[in-house]
Structures are given as structure tokens and as C-alpha cells.
Amino acid sequence: MTVDDVLREAHAKVRRIVPASIDISDVEFEGALLVVYTKTPDKFAKNKDLVRTLAKTLQKRIAVRPDPSVLTDPDVAEKKIRKIIPSEAEISNIFFAPDVGEVTIEALKPGVAIGKEGSLLNEIKRSINWAPRIIRAPPIQSKTVRDIRELLRQESEQRKEILRRVGRRLHRGMSDGEKFVRVTALGGFRQVGRSCSILQTDDSKVMIDCGVDTSNDSASSPYLHLPEALPFEKLDAIIVTHAHLDHCGLVPMLFRYGYDGPVYCTPPTRDMMTLLQMDYLKVAAADAKKIPYSSEDVRNVITHCITLPYGETTDITPDIRLTLHNAGHILGSSICHLHIGEGLYNIAFSGDIKYERTWLFNPAVNSFPRLEALVVESTYGGRDDYQPSRKDATEHLKEIIRVAMKKKGKVLVPVFAVGRSQEVMIVLESLVRNREIPPVSVYLDGMIWEATAIHTAYPEYLNNKLRSQIFQQGENPLLSEIFKRVDGPDMREKIINDPDPCVVLATSGMMSGGPVMEYFKNWAKEDQNTIVFVGYQAEGTTGRKVQRESRSISLMSAGEVVNIDLNMNVETVDGFSGHSDRRQLLSFINNMHPRPSRILFGHGEESKCLDIATTVHRRYNINTMAPMNLETIRFV
């Protein structure tokens, strides 16, 4: 049966179930959804059980959308919305998504905008036919979030076509061939950086992550020139576990060389990933490095993104179903769980995980309906990789800042824009608020502000405590007055030459470029200054060299080698990591429900992957392995 036959049959079934008085103009696949278009959305909505009956009978997720012909023109619709919603609701923004017939209304007081028992919402729906959604206005506007919304609005026709194509491909049906499941390691095994795996069955081919190793110029890309990966057009889907470049840095390149399918990730991952990919292009251009793609390819990724909140299951190929779960690592980071065949096999890819409640996130999920195999990170899987608690880490940072302030020095903290910086911000805010350190200006340089704005746009992805602090007490520590945004080279220059002590959080986290280098070059020779590492420093990076306190550091600056004398204090505060330490990795596995029968270890230096694989095998009697890049492992 062809996809067109499937659709015709679905249309006939829908027509039979829906009462004749309700119009049905079209039935079409959009990704995994079966979308029913109607010219009488109001009548459809009144019949409350209809969608449930359709979903049950057709065994599909159903979405009902107004036929585009009945949608009021957005300009007129906006005026009507502003007339219906009282000004006390304080609308800050209204944006239309024509591809799904939805209008999102951002208001400072969402309760007022919704009206008693949703009365205003219903009135809006009746008068403009768009489906209204009311959300709380984020306290600081993120340019990335705004640009992405604008792009999706402009490209709504193209986006609709993409979803339609994905849907048709997805419903092509399963073959009757011999079943198999295998995973090929394309990058990020026995190393950190360039994470990439391909999961292949007799019916489908899915890529999980496609990262870049920014610390390695000669082998930065995964092994993509393999028959397993090529041609990229043949891949069914790309899944991005989280926004760090070692997991998503080369996704736009796949589009440049022929990939045209969906990218699955959480909504915050889409936004953060865009921010980091655009920055990667900027930093590489500034360092005169070769760049494998353009901003046009980054935009292509956005229009191909199908976002999924945690816990929502969706079909991504005829025989694979995907669910993303919280990984506790950075905003929107996920463990991807894949259910293959009708109960044939279940495998989860951990991405990077933190199995501890952090200042920002809940611990990684390790309970699944079913699980036979796990592919897990081992960044801190080595024998001695034990880290202090969050509390001890805070004490340590407090002491370092106190001493530095006494010496009237500067404190420079190289950070990833995403994750660690917001965590350090929360700690600094609480130290200042509780008067444990003197009130000090904390400058945020290089995208940290923007990444923070994205965090405030997705408070539902933060941990319970922070969420209640923000929503119930109306206190968002990320918005404290101690934080100041560095808005350009002039301000940076001023901070560098200012005699007063201060704290600077700047990217990049491993000192492989970015504004942190400017501060470092200027402050490294003075011994009253301090540099504090709070995150993982990969082998071969400038960060690692500084951390080892080499006396002289040679840097590439605009194509030339510069030698910098290192006299500043070098400190490392462990315990802020977004990765699980050895104890947490072992208890993540030990407490897993159900316990998988096979585990592959990756995302760690060779000795660490091997060490933890041996330990887990001995301790828990699980079949373990630390595959090398280019190896293929068969599961079924």
C-alpha cells in the first residue's frame, strides 16, 4: 500500500466518524501527526470526544487545524485580540505560526488574558479561527528565541512542506525482511568531542548527535565518509541530545551535503544549538579557521527541527519510536530512548548526564518502560574521578573570591556559555545576597547573557526549587543586579583596564578562542589576579595547559604565535561539572530501572572508558564494552 492509499483510507475513516455537519477539508501527515483540516474548527472543538475517538480508531496522534482559508489575516486578528484581552493583562508580544494555525500571546499576567474559565480564549478562537495559546512573558527577551520564531513564521510554507514530506516518508510501512539492530560508532568513542553514532535496522537509519571536536584541528569531524552514513539523503532522522558543539556542531554540515530530513530535539536544545552554532561560525572566522558550513545551513536546521518535550513519544521511522528524557546536564539536555519494532529492542543514548540535583536541573532520568541496551558517557568514569559535592564546591569558590578580593585582583572564570555559567551565576548571587562575599560586579561576556535569556524563556526545564523560587516568590536569581552584560569591545577594554576588583565569566570554556582570551592575555602576568576553572578541560586545549600551570603559554592570535607569561593564580573548583562523576555514573547504572543487559561506554578518554566498562561488568555482571570509533556493534 502506498502512502497515498494510506492517506485516502485515513480520510475515509475520519469522514465516517466525524458528523456530517462538521467540515473536513483535508487530511495530511505532518511528521508523525495525522492532521485533520476543517473550515468549521469551532464545531469540531465543541464535540469534545471526537479527537480521542479518531486517535483510537486510526491508531495515530491526531491534530485538528483550521483550514488556512478561514484564518483571519494576522494584522486584523492582532487588532481583534488586543480588543478582546483587557490591557491589565499587559500583552508584551503576539506571534502567529501559520504552519499550525496557532497564535501565541505573551502576557505579563497570563491569568487575566485567559479570562474566567478560558472565556476570553474561546472568544478569540471564535472571532479569528486561529488557535490561541497564552504564555507568561519571559523577563528578558532573547534575540535567538525571537529570530527563530520570526524565521519559522517567514518560512511557514516551506516548513509545512518539510513536515508533510517527513510524514509521508515515515508512513512508508515496514519491510518483511530479516530484522536486525546495530550501532556504528562514528565519533566520540574513547575520546571526548565529535560525538556521533548511527543506529541502523533493516528498515531505517538514524544518526544520534553529530558533533565537532573544537580542540582538534586535524580530526575535528566524526567519520562521516562511511557507507553507514552516506549518502546523507538516506538518513531517516538526526537526533540531537543537547546543544553542546561536541554533540551538534556539525549538524548544519549534513544539510550542506544533502541531508534534508528532520532533526529531533527539545525546544530549548533547538534554540541553544542555534546560538552555539552561530557562535562557532563567528569564532572560527575570527581565528581564520576553515568553516564547514554557513549560517544558511544553520537556518536550514531550524526549519527542519521537530521539537519534543520530555516524555512525549513519537514515531520517527516506520520501526523506531523516540522519547526524550531529562539528562540533568544543560538546559533541554536529553537522554534519547528508542523503541525498535513492536517490542523488538530498546536502546537509550545518554548524551551527557548529571545524576545529581544541581543548582539548575533535576537529576538525569534512569527509569524507562523497557531497556535492553545503554550507550553512556564516561567523561569522569576513571578510577580517581570523584568530585566534591555542590556544597563543597560553593565553599571552595567562596574562599577563592574572598582571597582575590583582598588582593584587589581580578577573577576570570572561563565557562561554556550554556550550563556552567548559569550555575556559577546562581552561586555567586546567593553568596552576595547572604553577604558571604563582598558585593562585587560580575561581568558576563560572550553569549552568556543570551544563553541566560534562553534559560528564562524555558523555566519549565529548570529544577523544582528554582521554578518555585521564580514563579511563587517572583525571584529569579539569574536576573540579579550584580550581573552586567559586556556589550562589546569598548566595554571589555574598560573592564580590562579598570583597577577595581571584579569577577568575569567569559567564553569559551576550554579557552579555545572567544572573549576569555582577551582578559587572559591582559591579566595573566599579574599575580594578584586569579583564573578559576569550573568545567572539564580536554587534552590539547589551552585551558588544560593553563590548568597544568605551564609557565609560558603560546597562543595563536590572528594567525601568529604569541607567548604569554603566566603569573596569575590558577585554581580549579571541582564539583560544578555538568557531568556525573564516577560515583554518580555507577549509581545511575546501579539504580537503573530496568537494568540493561548491555552497556557501551563512550565520551571519555580511552583509559576511563575501559576502566568503567571493566568495573561495571565486575560489579553488576552486565555485558559491557568500550567500542572504538569505526566499530559496529550488533544487538539483534
Ligand SMILES: [Zn+2]
Ligand atoms: Zn555536553
Ligand SMILES: [Zn+2]
Ligand atoms: Zn559532550
